[in-house]
Amino acid sequence: MKNLAIMILVIVFASILFQPFFEMVEIFSEKAQIDSAVESAAKSARLTGFKLTDIRDLEKKFNFDMYSEDENFISVFCEVFSATLKLDYLYVSDNKAYFRSNNVRYNDFVVEFQYDADYPDECHIIVTTEYKFKRNYLKEFVGDNSFELVRERTLFARMEN
Numbered sequence: 001m002k003n004l005a006i007m008i009l010v011i012v013f014a015s016i017l018f019q020p021f022f023e024m025v026e027i028f029s030e031k032a033q034i035d036s037a038v039e040s041a042a043k044s045a046r047l048t049g050f051k052l053t054d055i056r057d058l059e060k061k062f063n064f065d066m067y068s069e070d071e072n073f074i075s076v077f078c079e080v081f082s083a084t085l086k087l088d089y090l091y092v093s094d095n096k097a098y099f100r101s102n103n104v105r106y107n108d109f110v111v112e113f114q115y116d117a118d119y120p121d122e123c124h125i126i127v128t129t130e131y132k133f134k135r136n137y138l139k140e141f142v143g144d145n146s147f148e149l150v151r152e153r154t155l156f157a158r159m160e161n
Contacts, residue, residue, distance in 0.1 A: 023135050027149070030106075030131070033085070034151050038127055041081035042155050045073045073123065074113055081111065107132050127151045 078097045082089040087099040087109060099109040107130045114124040131147045 019135055023133070026134055027131060031149060031151065034127060034129075034149060037081055037084040038125065038151055038153055040084055041077045042125065042153060044080045045077035046155060048076050077113075077125075078111070085109075105132065121156060123155045125153045125155065 074092060074095075074097065078089050078092070078099075081087070081097075082099055085099075085106065086102045087106070088102060090098040090100055092098075095113045095115075097111040097113070099111070101107060101109075109127060109129045112126040112128070114126070115122065128148055128150050131149050133147075
């Protein structure tokens with residue numbers, strides 16, 4: 001009976017001790033999923049969101065014009081990103097796209113597109129969301145719920161032959 005009590009005590013202490021490590025593993029897996037979604041959305045947007053201004057020189061520039069009739073970089077990125085992570089694409093305002101989660105896995109996302117009109121062949125993407133804690137132990141350790149997952153990518157308008 002004494003051995004059973006010691007074994008239960010060891011299991012309880014081990015679960016308390018290893019709980020933050022399991023939460024960290026989940027944080028890394030969510031970062032990897034967000035990175036994968038950003039990469040696939042960027043690849044699709046890079047392939048379809050070009051504006052070929054000079055056919056002879058093949059000077060490639062991203063099409064950031066939201067009012068053009070052609071597919072633009074931001075709308076293609078938002079469609080693929082929302083489909084990959086199962087999000088609702090809400091709207092774009094001031095080069096920021098807003099998404100709402102369809103399930104309880106994620107909080108809302110904000111994707112910011114930073115580009116310069118003088119250099120339309122380059123775009124910096126910043127994806128931000130607040131992490132939704134799965135276990136209360138690490139949530140209490142952090143204090144408030146403001147643990148943000150931020151992923152950044154810089155894309156260039158290049159096509160490989």
